Amino acid sequence: MLSIGALRAHLLAARLAGPVATSREESLRSYRLFAARDPRVTLGLDPEWGWGERDLLRLMADKCGVSDDPGHVSGPDVIDPERTLAGLDAFAARLGEVAGRRGAVLLGTGHPHRLLGFYAALADALSAAGCPVLTPAQGSSVDITTRFGVRTYNLDYVRGVALVREPGARGAGSEAGAHTHSPLPIRLALGASAGGSGRVPDLVIGDHGWVCGAGQLGIEAVGLADTDDPALFVGEAEGRVAVAVPLDDAVRSDYYRPLTRYVLNRACLSQ
Secondary structure (H helix, E strand, O other): OOOOOHHHHHHOOOOOEEEEEEEEEHHHHHOOOOOOOHHHHHOOOOOOOOOHHHHHHHHHHHHHOOOOOOOOOOEEEOOOOOHHHHHHHHHHHHHHHHHHOOOOOEEOOOHHHHHHHHHHHHHHHHHOOOOOOOOOOOOOOEEEEEEOEEEEEEEEEEEOOOEEEEEOOOOOOOOOOOOOOOOHHHHHHHHHHHOOOOOOOOEEEEEHHHHHHHHOOOOEEEEEEOOOHHHOOOOHHOOOOOEEEOOOOOOOHHHHHHHHHHHHHHHHOOO
């Protein structure tokens, strides 16, 4: 297992924390859109509290370590690695709890090209611990609004992890998938679980709309979030997201492997 010091050094070297690729401009734009309740950034969350731009900036400074200075408007954004480490510990604790009671889990990602391996390793470990890894509504279609208009995607599962793909994009079960922020796929999956003979998950693990959409429906959810994803941190502040881990969610996929080992060790799920 990596020491805390080695993992902190990795977070900084891989730019998972510290100065990250997400720009300050991108983050501030997301906060403006969230304050206006734009569904592109609320990610399925219906905030209970009033969140203005200054409120969100203070929240993100507290949760991620970004600058709380509204006059700081350009350059790379910054994530405090100590907050990332604390988030990973809390994330691992939730995995350990659900594994201890052999609860059902559902994993999904809007970043399949970057984070599929991270979630798939968790799915393998949780399955080995006796947790049912759910795959409801596989093959079902869902219409998602994109910047190119409404497009139809298919819900698929790769190595136990849900993702969406464009119809005809390689064969089912392959690792091709589309980037999405939408909560519609998790709503589809949870609807199939609740409406059929399937089991509703005890824990949803993922990012973007997978986490916020589940949390909004009262399902315990944990996930990863970048500085331009305020919805997960608002959900955490309001008590509908159990854990939001601040880190860059779009670096090279192999850079997440040390995090996988750390989380599985902390959760006592290493094989």
